[in-house]
Amino acid sequence: MxxxxxxxxxxxxxxxxxxxxxxxxxxxxxxxxxxxxVYLKAxxxxxxxxxxxxLVRRASSQNEISTGLTELLAEQNCLGVLAAEAAxxxxxxxxxxxxxxxxxxxxxxxxxVFSPEGGTGIEKRTGSLVKIPFSLLNPPSADEIEEKLxxxxxxxxxxxxxxxxxxxxxxxKLTVLETxxxxxxxxxxxxxxxxxxxxxxxxxxxxDAHLFELPGNTVSDTTPxxxxxxxxxxxxxxxxxxxxxxxxxxxxxxxxxxxxLCGGGGKMLWEMATGGxxxxxxxxxxxxSGGLSAFKSYRILRxxxxxxxxxxxxxxxxxxxxxxxxxxxxAVWKALRESPSPLPSLLRFGGTDQEKAIQLMDxxxxxxxxxxxxFRPEIFPNAxxxxxxxxxxxxxxxxxxxxxxxxxxxxxxxxxxxxxxxxEKNPGGTEPACVGECPTGFLMWKDGIIATNxxxxxxxxxxxxxxxxxxxxxxxxxxxxxxxxVE
Amino acid sequence: xxxxxxxxxNIDTPQVLxxxxxxxxxxxRSRLMKGFGTRIAAGCTPGKGGQEVDGVPVYNTPAEAxxxxxxxxxxxxxxPAGAIARAAFDAMDAGIKFLxxxxxxxxxxxxxxxxxxxxxxxxxxxxxxxVGMLDTDGYLFGLIGGKASWAKKxxxxxxxGVISRSGGLSQLLASFHCRPFLPGPRPDGSFGPLxxxxxxxxxAVLCVGxxxxxxxxxxxxxxxxxxxxxxxxxxxYAETGTTQENDLAKAIEDGEITKPVVVFLGGKFTQAGVAQxxxxxxIRNESExxxxxxxxxxxxxxxxxxxxxxxxxxxxxxxxx
Numbered sequence: 001m002x003x004x005x006x007x008x009x010x011x012x013x014x015x016x017x018x019x020x021x022x023x024x025x026x027x028x029x030x031x032x033x034x035x036x037x038v039y040l041k042a043x044x045x046x047x048x049x050x051x052x053x054x055l056v057r058r059a060s061s062q063n064e065i066s067t068g069l070t071e072l073l074a075e076q077n078c079l080g081v082l083a084a085e086a087a088x089x090x091x092x093x094x095x096x097x098x099x100x101x102x103x104x105x106x107x108x109x110x111x112x113v114f115s116p117e118g119g120t121g122i123e124k125r126t127g128s129l130v131k132i133p134f135s136l137l138n139p140p141s142a143d144e145i146e147e148k149l150x151x152x153x154x155x156x157x158x159x160x161x162x163x164x165x166x167x168x169x170x171x172x173k174l175t176v177l178e179t180x181x182x183x184x185x186x187x188x189x190x191x192x193x194x195x196x197x198x199x200x201x202x203x204x205x206x207x208d209a210h211l212f213e214l215p216g217n218t219v220s221d222t223t224p225x226x227x228x229x230x231x232x233x234x235x236x237x238x239x240x241x242x243x244x245x246x247x248x249x250x251x252x253x254x255x256x257x258x259x260x261l262c263g264g265g266g267k268m269l270w271e272m273a274t275g276g277x278x279x280x281x282x283x284x285x286x287x288x289s290g291g292l293s294a295f296k297s298y299r300i301l302r303x304x305x306x307x308x309x310x311x312x313x314x315x316x317x318x319x320x321x322x323x324x325x326x327x328x329x330x331a332v333w334k335a336l337r338e339s340p341s342p343l344p345s346l347l348r349f350g351g352t353d354q355e356k357a358i359q360l361m362d363x364x365x366x367x368x369x370x371x372x373x374x375f376r377p378e379i380f381p382n383a384x385x386x387x388x389x390x391x392x393x394x395x396x397x398x399x400x401x402x403x404x405x406x407x408x409x410x411x412x413x414x415x416x417x418x419x420x421x422x423x424e425k426n427p428g429g430t431e432p433a434c435v436g437e438c439p440t441g442f443l444m445w446k447d448g449i450i451a452t453n454x455x456x457x458x459x460x461x462x463x464x465x466x467x468x469x470x471x472x473x474x475x476x477x478x479x480x481x482x483x484x485x486v487e
Numbered sequence: 488x489x490x491x492x493x494x495x496x497n498i499d500t501p502q503v504l505x506x507x508x509x510x511x512x513x514x515x516r517s518r519l520m521k522g523f524g525t526r527i528a529a530g531c532t533p534g535k536g537g538q539e540v541d542g543v544p545v546y547n548t549p550a551e552a553x554x555x556x557x558x559x560x561x562x563x564x565x566x567p568a569g570a571i572a573r574a575a576f577d578a579m580d581a582g583i584k585f586l587x588x589x590x591x592x593x594x595x596x597x598x599x600x601x602x603x604x605x606x607x608x609x610x611x612x613x614x615x616x617x618v619g620m621l622d623t624d625g626y627l628f629g630l631i632g633g634k635a636s637w638a639k640k641x642x643x644x645x646x647x648g649v650i651s652r653s654g655g656l657s658q659l660l661a662s663f664h665c666r667p668f669l670p671g672p673r674p675d676g677s678f679g680p681l682x683x684x685x686x687x688x689x690x691a692v693l694c695v696g697x698x699x700x701x702x703x704x705x706x707x708x709x710x711x712x713x714x715x716x717x718x719x720x721x722x723x724y725a726e727t728g729t730t731q732e733n734d735l736a737k738a739i740e741d742g743e744i745t746k747p748v749v750v751f752l753g754g755k756f757t758q759a760g761v762a763q764x765x766x767x768x769x770i771r772n773e774s775e776x777x778x779x780x781x782x783x784x785x786x787x788x789x790x791x792x793x794x795x796x797x798x799x800x801x802x803x804x805x806x807x808x
Contacts, residue, residue: 099595099596099599100599101595101599101699101700101729101771102599102602102700103704103729103730103731103733103734104730104733104734104737105734107602107603107606108598108599108602108603108700109599109603110599135603136596136599136600136603137600137603137604137607138603170596173594173595173596173597174596175595175596200594200595202568202569202592202593202594203594203595203596203597205569240591262655263653263654263655264653264654264655264697264765264768265651265653265654265655265656265659265724266655268653268656268726268753268754268765268768269656269753269795271753271754271755271756271757272753272755272756272793272794272795275755275756276755276756289654289655290591291512291630317655318653318654318655318656318658318659319655319659319663319795320641320655320656320658320659320661320662320663321633321655321658322618322630322631322632322633322654322658324633350659351633351658352633352634352637353633353637377659378663378666378669378670378671378796380794380795380796382794382796383796457511459511
């Protein structure tokens with residue numbers, strides 16, 4: 001789960017009225033320094049046990065503040081430094097809100113974990129932890145929380161504090177919210193000294209997005225090709241587009257397989273078939289499912305084919321997709337004929353229009369520069385992999401593809417595409433096959449040209465281009481943008 | 488013969504409210520559902536009340552829809568993940584007892600709240616992140632099936648009940664039991680047709696979804712198949728993460744589930760703590776690992792296979808001729 005650093009977590013807690021130790025966030029060394037004594041805390045996403053790593057320092061003079069700030073700001077992945085006033089702490093507590101996933105007959109919900117002991121090393125003092133389950137739908141009042149804190153001094157004030165913490169946890173749909181320590185100060189009130197949060201990206205509402213954004217200078221382990229898929233998802237969000245490259249190197253002697261596993265089921269079938277094999281190395285995970293367009297399948301396939309270490313492409317879903325397999329096959333054909341480095345491919349189609357998909361690939365595969373073998377869904381990945389060694393080519397194939405020039409007919413925004421007409425390929429000026437192939441009626445033949453029907457929508461299926469290339473000499477082609485990271 | 492919803496939530500004939508019916512997916516999936524035989528009573532899209540989609544009246548709220556169509560007892564949602572909790576709450580408040588939540592990417596807190604609300608109202612939710620469900624009695628909810636003609640051809644009445652945590656494998660395990668002469672590996676090591684024209688067929692398939700907090704669980708679905716007289720064998724696609732398989736194993740061991748259970752268990756090589764494309768497959772503790780699940784399921788008496796194509800021979804071995 002993504003983690004939110006302390007200075008950002010403070011904002012969430014403060015917005016729900018949780019009292020915090022006064023502090024200022026600094027992303028540079030200011031001319032006017034904070035007054036000592038302060039604690040300087042490096043703000044690094046996901047960092048824990050900062051004190052033990054020298055990322056938290058007590059500064060009791062202007063000189064120490066200046067030096068500490070300079071050094072901490074130079075730490076890798078440091079977003080800034082929180083300079084927090086020293087508090088007169090009389091007692092420390094620990095509290096965290098977590099998710100309870102339920103199961104075995106119990107309902108899920110939240111859990112408040114509380115300890116009358118706080119500070120570092122709390123995880124080793126599990127005996128002092130009290131777990132208080134709560135409902136996310138009907139969270140407990142302060143009075144109800146107080147009943148669960150017997151023997152804790154000033155429990156009414158503490159319960160109010162914890163109630164606000166739970167409200168913060170629920171309001172922002174966090175997965176973890178930890179305050180450690182909660183300090184009891186001289187007047188008996190409670191303040192947060194340190195805190196952190198974890199969240200799900202898809203749990204963040206649009207209006208709160210700014211609270212969860214981090215400056216762009218953090219070191220990310222996202223690979224360029226993963227970024228490419230992120231950008232594809234941004235401009236064509238419909239359906240699932242998941243790609244993750246392995247971080248390991250290809251072992252000596254193993255075949256490097258680029259995979260398009262279509263969905264979670266396909267991924268699991270592949271993993272079960274190859275997980276115990278040392279001669280097959282899976283270069284990437286991918287999930288292209290959930291009703292995505294063929295345009296998007298094509299673009300993600302181009303990312304998958306861009307892996308320079310790849311020896312072979314395997315495409316298989318579960319074997320019974322609701323995603324139209326003919327549209328998927330159109331995307332595969334387009335990717336293999338347009339990629340500068342296509343791969344020998346093992347392709348398994350199963351689901352709606354699977355026969356059309358298999359027929360298409362049988363028809364076009366002879367003209368591709370790489371060998372393609374097509375499988376019916378009754379042949380499972382555990383059988384497909386037995387053919388990998390016999391399809392490998394000695395060297396990676398390279399080809400040049402230049403999109404044919406023509407007249408821009410129109411563009412679609414989502415999915416984004418440019419439709420190019422080539423009138424010289426339709427000398428008779430008759431209605432081309434691509435119009436009749438459009439499954440939604442978006443393409444029309446009107447007054448001797450291809451027009452669009454404003455009442456209909458392009459679903460990005462590629463059926464028009466496929467029909468055009470197979471039956472009309474390519475009178476209509478489609479150009480799809482690719483992120484710069486792709487080949 | 489009643490469908491599986493009779494045994495899941497006491498619904499004899501589903502009368503469905505479609506949320507998001509005016510959107511592209513809602514419209515096309517409603518056509519598929521109707522084409523398969525599902526009775527769609529009304530649609531619901533806030534701000535679009537008064538419209539019609541393919542002759543189906545659209546209302547602004549579920550309460551309004553139920554007021555005008557008191558026969559509505561179930562709902563399917565084609566709405567974005569961020570809007571699903573509110574829509575589901577409104578549906579449950581309107582008295583709807585069976586909900587199918589197709590959205591992927593629902594925040595875990597929302598899934599939990601939906602489950603809490605369902606417990607309060609006595610409703611049952613399939614999903615989130617589900618491809619839906621299909622009953623060969625003549626109805627389906629969600630995305631399952633593809634085109635109506637394809638669904639009618641591939642999902643045929645019979646004796647196998649399918650439960651799955653994967654959308655694709657829901658469809659695969661369900662439809663392959665309906666294929667005459669299905670080829671596959673046999674228990675004796677040979678390969679060939681597992682049956683002739685007399686395929687086992689399907690009673691119903693329920694995709695419980697790939698999220699960490701499913702509404703209806705594998706065990707809930709297994710209980711329904713246990714009560715369903717059409718179902719002779721229960722086939723499950725299970726995987727790592729969550730305690731659903733552990734709960735199923737206990738129910739088999741306790742004698743609550745007595746019908747034969749065949750489990751294709753995925754995740755043999757899934758590592759703890761690693762994010763999966765099914766969010767619910769992430770392993771959070773030892774009991775959620777492949778090893779523990781296989782052990783408890785086998786101890787309870789389930790037949791666990793780790794090759795998907797082994798499922799079908801295993802099923803046919805349990806069927807009485």
